[in-house]
Amino acid sequence: MMKEGIMLKGIVDRFEGNVVVIEIDGVTKDIPKEIVDSKVKAGDCVVLKNGKWITDEMETKKRAERIKGLMEQLWED
Amino acid sequence: MKYRITGLIWTILLSVLIFAGCTSVETNQESQVHVAQKTNQATQASAIVETQHENIQDNQQVTETSQVQATTQQNNDVSGELQVHFIDVGQGASQLIIGSSGKTILIDAGNNNQEEEIVAYLRKNSIQKIDILVGTHPDADHIGGLDAVIDNFEIGKIYMPKVQSNTKTFEDVLLAIQRKGLKISTAKAGVSLDWEPDAKVQMIAPVREYNDDNDMSAVIKLTFGEISFLFTGDAESKSEHDMINSKADLKSDVLLVAHHGSKSSTAEAFLDAVQPSYGVIQVGENNYGHPAPEILERLNKRGVKVYRNDLHGDIVFVTDGKNIKVSHTKDDKEEATAAGRTQETQEKQGTQATQSKETTETVVYKNCTEVRQAGKAPLYRGDPGYSRKLDRDGDGVACE
Numbered sequence: 514m515m516k517e518g519i520m521l522k523g524i525v526d527r528f529e530g531n532v533v534v535i536e537i538d539g540v541t542k543d544i545p546k547e548i549v550d551s552k553v554k555a556g557d558c559v560v561l562k563n564g565k566w567i568t569d570e571m572e573t574k575k576r577a578e579r580i581k582g583l584m585e586q587l588w589e590d
Numbered sequence: 591m592k593y594r595i596t597g598l599i600w601t602i603l604l605s606v607l608i609f610a611g612c613t614s615v616e617t618n619q620e621s622q623v624h625v626a627q628k629t630n631q632a633t634q635a636s637a638i639v640e641t642q643h644e645n646i647q648d649n650q651q652v653t654e655t656s657q658v659q660a661t662t663q664q665n666n667d668v669s670g671e672l673q674v675h676f677i678d679v680g681q682g683a684s685q686l687i688i689g690s691s692g693k694t695i696l697i698d699a700g701n702n703n704q705e706e707e708i709v710a711y712l713r714k715n716s717i718q719k720i721d722i723l724v725g726t727h728p729d730a731d732h733i734g735g736l737d738a739v740i741d742n743f744e745i746g747k748i749y750m751p752k753v754q755s756n757t758k759t760f761e762d763v764l765l766a767i768q769r770k771g772l773k774i775s776t777a778k779a780g781v782s783l784d785w786e787p788d789a790k791v792q793m794i795a796p797v798r799e800y801n802d803d804n805d806m807s808a809v810i811k812l813t814f815g816e817i818s819f820l821f822t823g824d825a826e827s828k829s830e831h832d833m834i835n836s837k838a839d840l841k842s843d844v845l846l847v848a849h850h851g852s853k854s855s856t857a858e859a860f861l862d863a864v865q866p867s868y869g870v871i872q873v874g875e876n877n878y879g880h881p882a883p884e885i886l887e888r889l890n891k892r893g894v895k896v897y898r899n900d901l902h903g904d905i906v907f908v909t910d911g912k913n914i915k916v917s918h919t920k921d922d923k924e925e926a927t928a929a930g931r932t933q934e935t936q937e938k939q940g941t942q943a944t945q946s947k948e949t950t951e952t953v954v955y956k957n958c959t960e961v962r963q964a965g966k967a968p969l970y971r972g973d974p975g976y977s978r979k980l981d982r983d984g985d986g987v988a989c990e
Contacts, residue, residue: 524757526730527803529852529878534730536757539702541730543877555803556756576756583764588752589773 521561522569524576525553535559535566668788668815668911675906676846677711678899678919679704680874682731685821685846686712687812689786695722697810697821699735702759708735709742711904719744722783722791725763726823727807728755737766745770749777751796751806777808779836788911789814794840795825797832804849805829811842815911820864822848822855830860843914844868844907847889847896851881861892868916870905871898898922958989 523535523542533549534541549566553559558572670690677684679700687695694717699708712720720743725733728750739745740763748767754760767774775781783791795809807823820842825833826849833840845866848855850873869889871881881898889896897905903919958980961967968990969980980988 526755526757526759529876532877536730536759539758539762541701541759556754558756573756577754580754580756580761580764583761583768584752584754587764587767587772587774588776590776 522572523559523561523566525555525557525559527555533566671908671910672786672789672812672814672817673906673908674812674819674844675711675715675904676870676872676897676899677708678874678904679707679735679872680899681850681876681878681880682734682874683726683823683846683850683872684708684732684735685872686715686717687819688715688717690788690814691786693721693786694719695724695783695785695791695812696720696739697724697808698726698732698823699739701731702734702762705735705738709738712739712743717743719746721746722785723748724777724808724810725750726777726809726821727751727803728753728757728760728763729803729824730755730757730759732823733763734759737762740766740770740772745772747783748772748774749781749783749793749808750774751777751808753803753806755803779809779833779838783810792838794836794838795822795829795833797829797836800828802826802828804854807848809833811838811840814909817844817909817911817914818842819844819846819907820866821846824849824852824855826852826854827857827860830855830857834859834863840864842866844870845894847871847881847885849880850876850878851885851898852878853882853884856885856888858888861888861894866894868907868914869894869896871896873898873900875900961989 521537523537526534526536526541528534528546529543531546532543533546533553535544535549536542544566548564549559550568553566553568556573556577557568558576559566560569668690672690673686673688675686675688677686677700682700682704683698684700684704685695685697687697689695696712699705720739723736723739723745725736725748727733733750777793777796779793779795779797781793783793785791790811790813792811792813793808794811796806800806804824804826805828807825807829809823809825809829810821812819812821818841820840822845830848840860840863842864843866845864845868847869851871873880886896897916897918899905901920901922905916905918908915908917958967961969961980967988969988
């Protein structure tokens with residue numbers, strides 16, 4: 514059994530037809546849509562659990578806020 | 591009047607000669623070269639001058655002028671040449687534009703794993719500064735290499751649509767911008783980019799906000815003299831529809847076929863508005879079905895000459911504001927060579943030489959009688975043997 518700490522994690526970059534492009538450790542991988550939960554959206558932090566990629570709500574919220582803050586500092590308009 | 595026309599022919603031929611000569615020095619790795627004479631669409635009284643097929647041979651290069659249309663109106667104020675490089679970044683996108691005085695625009699920079707190649711490509715072209723850097727939208731296959739570009743080159747202005755991605759790739763780009771103390775301006779329709787004085791660079795999308803990242807793509811139209819380019823990012827049919835309705839002038843000679851030739855882009859109505867002569871598909875090996883066969887078919891039916899990074903390598907357009915010259919680093923082995931666009935395979939080292947020669951065949955028809963005798967009439971643009979000389983009304987169908 515995998516423990517939480519070593520669970521495969523990623524961030525969804527985009528959808529391309531039947532492929533979900535997930536960034537794992539900074540490298541994008543093509544994942545078949547069948548093994549990605551239907552609720553998963555682009556920008557979600559996801560984990561591979563029981564053979565299916567599912568959204569980690571807490572992690573997604575945390576990360577989205579951090580990037581949003583960075584964007585607010587950098588956009589001039 | 592006769593002298594005037596003769597003078598015009600000489601001027602044009604001379605400029606084609608100079609044009610071909612200059613670039614053969616600049617781009618030494620190109621294998622195929624194609625020069626097309628821009629058809630002037632001006633409605634002013636124009637004198638149509640037809641030249642004989644003039645082959646100007648320069649070692650490995652053949653250029654051909656099949657039809658020249660010269661207007662009595664004075665040409666535009668462009669000087670020198672503009673280059674547009676569609677850099678082969680595999681499955682991803684990156685376009686480098688070099689203006690007549692050497693100013694630069696870089697639109698996208700491929701995937702993260704391509705960043706070393708992008709940096710090397712820019713260095714090879716003696717680029718020191720990117721005057722305008724555009725991230726069309728935050729997908730990794732477009733912005734992946736931007737951080738390396740920002741770290742390695744002087745950067746002027748940065749434009750990106752205000753769209754969030756949560757990937758590390760996107761974060762790395764933002765952090766590189768922050769490290770350099772730069773700011774980002776929002777890419778959206780109506781923004782005019784301040785660049786070379788003899789070129790017009792206009793953003794024509796995103797027209798509004800979309801939920802889909804691809805539709806948020808910055809779309810840029812570049813005009814240099816009579817020649818224009820449309821860079822479309824991954825804009826899909828919703829954005830295309832809004833661009834058409836925005837009444838922006840979309841007509842362009844060279845179209846970057848959006849979203850790597852995906853079937854969700856390049857709608858018939860959009861092609862009606864753009865009317866490209868050339869289409870470039872930035873595509874590499876992928877699991878997404880890019881480019882879609884129906885899009886290739888759509889372009890082919892309209893006689894659009896298609897160049898693809900997977901088949902042609904790096905693709906470079908050079909224009910003096912009137913002529914377009916295309917060169918690329920790889921040969922498309924399956925491509926039948928047409929006469930209207932002449933090309934010659936460069937001598938290759940080693941055993942490939944004979945093989946690649948065999949795959950290049952040239953069909954030349956002197957006139958429509960020959961075409962009909964060969965049972966090939968009508969010829970569509972892109973067909974072997976099609977030439978502008980045979981297509982006097984310039985509608986893309988010869989000997990109809």
